[in-house]
Structures are given as C-alpha cells and as structure tokens.
Amino acid sequence: MSDTVLVIMEQRDGAWNRMSFETLxxxxxxASELGLAVSxxxxxxxxxxxxxxxxxxxxxxxxxxxxxLLHDYTADGFAKALEQLIRKVQPAFxxxxxxxxxxxxxxxxxxxxxxxxxSDVTGIRTEGGPIFVRQLFQGKxxxxxxxGGPAPWFVSIQAGAFNGEQVEAGSAEVEKFIPNLSAADxxxxxxxxxxxxxxxxDLTAAEIIVSVGRGIKEKDNIGxxxxxxxxxxxxxxxxxxxxxxGWLPIERQVGSSGQxxxxxxxxxxxxxxxxxxxxxxxxxxxxxAINKDANAPIFEVADYGIVGDLFEVVPALVKEAESAMxxxx
Amino acid sequence: MKIIVSIKEVPxxxxxxxxxxxxxxxxxxxxxxxxxxxDAYALEEALQLKEKHGGEVIALCAGREGAARIIREALAKxxxxxxxxxxxxxxxxxxxxxxxxxxxxxxxxxxxxxxTGLQSDxxxxxxxxxxxxxxxxLPHATIVMAxxxxxxxIRVKRELESGWFQNIEMPLPAVLTIQSGxxxxxxxxxxxxxxxxxxxxxxxxxxxxxxxxxxTATIERIYPPQRVKQTxxxxxxxxxxxxxxxxxxxxxxRAL
Numbered sequence: 220m221s222d223t224v225l226v227i228m229e230q231r232d233g234a235w236n237r238m239s240f241e242t243l244x245x246x247x248x249x250a251s252e253l254g255l256a257v258s259x260x261x262x263x264x265x266x267x268x269x270x271x272x273x274x275x276x277x278x279x280x281x282x283x284x285x286x287x288l289l290h291d292y293t294a295d296g297f298a299k300a301l302e303q304l305i306r307k308v309q310p311a312f313x314x315x316x317x318x319x320x321x322x323x324x325x326x327x328x329x330x331x332x333x334x335x336x337x338s339d340v341t342g343i344r345t346e347g348g349p350i351f352v353r354q355l356f357q358g359k360x361x362x363x364x365x366x367g368g369p370a371p372w373f374v375s376i377q378a379g380a381f382n383g384e385q386v387e388a389g390s391a392e393v394e395k396f397i398p399n400l401s402a403a404d405x406x407x408x409x410x411x412x413x414x415x416x417x418x419x420x421d422l423t424a425a426e427i428i429v430s431v432g433r434g435i436k437e438k439d440n441i442g443x444x445x446x447x448x449x450x451x452x453x454x455x456x457x458x459x460x461x462x463x464x465g466w467l468p469i470e471r472q473v474g475s476s477g478q479x480x481x482x483x484x485x486x487x488x489x490x491x492x493x494x495x496x497x498x499x500x501x502x503x504x505x506x507x508a509i510n511k512d513a514n515a516p517i518f519e520v521a522d523y524g525i526v527g528d529l530f531e532v533v534p535a536l537v538k539e540a541e542s543a544m545x546x547x548x
Numbered sequence: 549m550k551i552i553v554s555i556k557e558v559p560x561x562x563x564x565x566x567x568x569x570x571x572x573x574x575x576x577x578x579x580x581x582x583x584x585x586x587d588a589y590a591l592e593e594a595l596q597l598k599e600k601h602g603g604e605v606i607a608l609c610a611g612r613e614g615a616a617r618i619i620r621e622a623l624a625k626x627x628x629x630x631x632x633x634x635x636x637x638x639x640x641x642x643x644x645x646x647x648x649x650x651x652x653x654x655x656x657x658x659x660x661x662x663x664t665g666l667q668s669d670x671x672x673x674x675x676x677x678x679x680x681x682x683x684x685x686l687p688h689a690t691i692v693m694a695x696x697x698x699x700x701x702i703r704v705k706r707e708l709e710s711g712w713f714q715n716i717e718m719p720l721p722a723v724l725t726i727q728s729g730x731x732x733x734x735x736x737x738x739x740x741x742x743x744x745x746x747x748x749x750x751x752x753x754x755x756x757x758x759x760x761x762x763x764t765a766t767i768e769r770i771y772p773p774q775r776v777k778q779t780x781x782x783x784x785x786x787x788x789x790x791x792x793x794x795x796x797x798x799x800x801x802r803a804l
Contacts, residue, residue: 294678294687294688294689295687318709319690319691319706319707319708319709320708322666322674322675322678322690322691323678323688323689323690323691323706325675326643326673326674326675326678326679326682327678327679327681327682327688329644329675329679330644330647330678330679330682330683331682333644333762333764334644334764335642335643335644335673335675335679335764335765336643336673336675337765338672338673338674338675339672339673339674350768351765353672354672354773355670355671355672355770356559356565356574356669356670356672357669357672358773359565359772359773360565360567360574360770360771360772360773361770361771361772361773362767362768362769362770363767363768363769363770363771364765364766364767364768365765365766365767365768366764366765367763367764367765367766368762368763368764372765406687406718406719407687407689407716407717407718408716408717408718409714409715409716410714410715410716410717411714412708412712412713412714413712413713413714414711414712414713415711415713426803427803433561451804459728459729460728460729462729463728463729475709475710476707476709476710476711477710477711478710478711479710483801483803484797484801484803491561504801505797505801505803506777507793507797508779512562514564514772516773518775518779519773519774519775519776519777519779520776520777521777521779522777522778522779522780523779523780523781523782523793523796524779524780524781524782525781525782525789525790525793526781527786527789528786531786532786532789532790534786535786535787535789535790535791536790536793536794538787538790539787539790539791539793539794540794540804543794543798543804544804
C-alpha cells in the first residue's frame, strides 16, 4: 500500500525540533498534490504528550515509535526502529527534516532500502510526477531531481523551505509502535550534548552586523572589515571558513553551526552565500552583499548589492560612513 | 592502524559554471579541479592519527582519469599508497552506486578506520560515507570535529546544531565523516612531492570490482536559482557605490 507519505518528526527530551513542522507542511503538500495520505512518526521515549499534540493535525496516523533504547539518538538504534516501521507502513515517501541528526541517520536508512536520500530539498513540484528541487555547487545552481527505482523514496527538507505555520489542522489516530530492539544492536555510545564557551559574543542583539567571508583572503586583512564595523557601530561576524582558519574566533560565526541572527542590517563582505551561512542570516531585515562575483548566491537574498573588489569598496565605505556619522552628530 | 581516506575531486571554488547543452550537468571539460575541502580535512586527520598511532594511510578515489592529480597530492602530503577507481562517467553513478563502488574497493583492505569529508562541494548530498558504512556493516559517526583512538574503539566529538556538540564512542572498525576545520591542513613538501612519485597507485574499474549501477534518483535539469529578492545593484566606482550604499542605509533603511 504505497499510498502514504510518512513524515519522521524530530524531538529531543520531549521538545520538538521546529523543522519537524516545516517538514510536516512539506509532507502534507506532497501528499495532497499526489493524492496520497500523510502519517507521521515520532521516535523516542516518553513522547505521549507530543503525540497528542500531533494528533490535532490533518493526517491519517501518528506512530509513536517508543522504546527505552530510543531515549538518546543513536544511528544504529533509530535506523533499526524506523526500518521496522517503514516495512510495516510501506510508504511511497519517507520525509525528514534536514537536521544534523537526519544527516547521520537518513542515508543509512535509505541504503537499507537500496535507495539514496534526496537530501536538503528546497522545493517540491508535482507536474508529471514528483520533482524535488535542491541546490548544487554550494547554491550556485539548482537541480530538479526525480526519484527512481522502487519505493520508498527518501527525502529530507531544508530549514526554512516550507512554513511550519501552514500545517493543516485536523485529527489523527495515534498508534503505538514498539520496535524490536536490544542493547546489542547499538554500537554507538552517546554522551550528553554540551556547549562550548557560549554567550561570549551575542550577535543576536546587534542592530547592524558586518560579516566577512573567504573573500578577505587572509587574517591580516581582517582589519579593514573591523574598521567598517567600527564606523557603522556594528558587530563583526564571519562565515565558518573564516573561523575555521582562526582569523576570527568561533564565537563570531554565523550559520547553521554558529549563531542565527536577524539584525536590521547585515552586510556580507566577500561571502559567496553557501546555504549553511544563509540559514544563519537570511532572516535579516536588510541584506547588503559586496562580492566580486556577480553570480555569487549571496546576491539572491540581498536587498542591495555591490559587485566589486572588497579591498576597494570597504575602505570607501569606511570613509563615507565616517563622514555621514560626523554629519549626523 | 590502517586508515582509508575517501577523497573526491570537485571544480575549484571560484569556477564560473556553465550549464551544458543537455541541461543536466555543467560544461566540465575546461574546468580546473581540486580536492573536495572536507575530504582534505579527512586526509589531514588520517595523517595525524597515523603520526600518533603508526600504521598506514591509503587514499581512495573514484573519479575520472584526471582525478589522479588530487590522488598524487594526497600521496605527496603523506598517504602511503592509493586506490583509484577510474571511471570517466563517475557522476552518473549516483550516491548509492558510488558508495557500493567505494565499499567494494575498501573490503579486501580490512581497514581499522575509514574517513571521508562530510559532504562534497559539488553535489552536496552528504551521504557517501554513511552509505558506505551501512554497506560494509560498520558503525559510523558524521560531522566529526575531533577523534581519539582508544583501545579497540574510537571516541569522536560530533557537531550538533547551533553550537552544540556531543561525544560518542564506538568500536573499530568504523566510518567517520569529517567536518571542515577539525584540524589545520598541511602543505605538501618538495620532499613529499618527490617521494609521491614512487608510491603505489593502483587503478581499478567498476567492472573489476563487479559493481553495477543502481537505479535511484536522477537529475532531470539544472538551472540558475531564482532570486528571492529584488536586489538593487549599486553601480559605479568603489567610491560612488559606497556613497550610494551609505545613503540607502541612512534614508531608505533608516539604520544609521
């Protein structure tokens, strides 16, 4: 009965990962356009409350995949439990939020069904069969990807691609699914998650952020963006590669592995706009991009763009900003 | 310990990409290629683990004939030998087919550890390492930021979202996918480049490995992404563009 879209919801310690609802919205849309039913699964332990909440959404069933060995995520435990559920439900599509946990889990699960995961999907079209849109080359190009081979087809949905508020309300039946798991099945021994030196720099409070990417070329050049930040009264931020290289401390990193910011103005200097970075800043009210490559993906989200050499543009901006601020006072 | 590092060639970062006449892939004939960045970090991690624990590092690459360049780079940096699964149509294999190819080449080596980058800078599916682990029946961990070899097991630091991390221990042999920034990349030395010439580089083919392509997802069309915003481009000299921007920020955005 391959007539179901099965959405795998993610939670930790009884709290939803908000991307789960974005994924549910995607699943509902895929199902309604293809004339399929939606069901959702929540793997974990002690999740009856979450199941109750989910049962107020429009879908056929909520599967509570419950086991004490699913309290903490492990690739082995979750893959075995969900494999059993998928063999029972026999869905046409299994849809995940593209979280870090899913990046660890879903390819393993898909491989078990002789399938590849269509990961990090930003859009779904259904004319003439389902087509999943995803990015290639760090966002420089998009691709239409068609699932192939026998179902189930595995898909993960990128953060922010669908609106979690648009999940249709309704009601669903809750069904408990107790997977057959034993401790010997699980080879990974997870320890408690932790944070490192958090809160040293809180970029989320900044009104203006000047952010710098690889285009700055070397550590010695950081000074020119520091000056711009100072002239504008802005906080200085950076992309992951800049922090990885030790040019700025990791506390200043914006992106999916760093801070998520939405300042009034975000000035991206020498940042190409890889998706991992865009996820951390695309909620900014006004985005300015300064980049030498007119085709850089950063311009897709920019309100104002300057195509040019940052080593000329940034010093000019400092000068203009300083005289504007002086005139202001 | 015996470590295999799976590396891939991708177009250099600033390549101007053009869509080919078929509309399903890029014009890749005249592009320059480099080692996928996360794979370079995986190679460095393997070399550092070898320096600490002894053993052997084997570079593994499925790619076109031209991919021999990044394989020689791996040898020059310190890998002891290399396996090159040569296929001019490597991108047509799909991620699952590719994982099967790599797994078949890995199997007879019986490594203690397999490392690869967490994703590629071209397709970016981020699943080759995990799929390979599943095919080989090995435990895995992804998005690894530190790795410590213990007695018969490995303890890794995994990156989670928003600045969170988690340590995980698992028995060896295992597969890890490495995050960029886990270590500091080394350059090949002149001596290394010289030595690399005499190191073993074994060529394999899909036919020899007995792996056939699998039918999974296919790319139907590629195209430039649509702009989600109407971008006002500020033209002119650096000075003119800068003056325009400050004016916009003051009077349109009212942020200054």
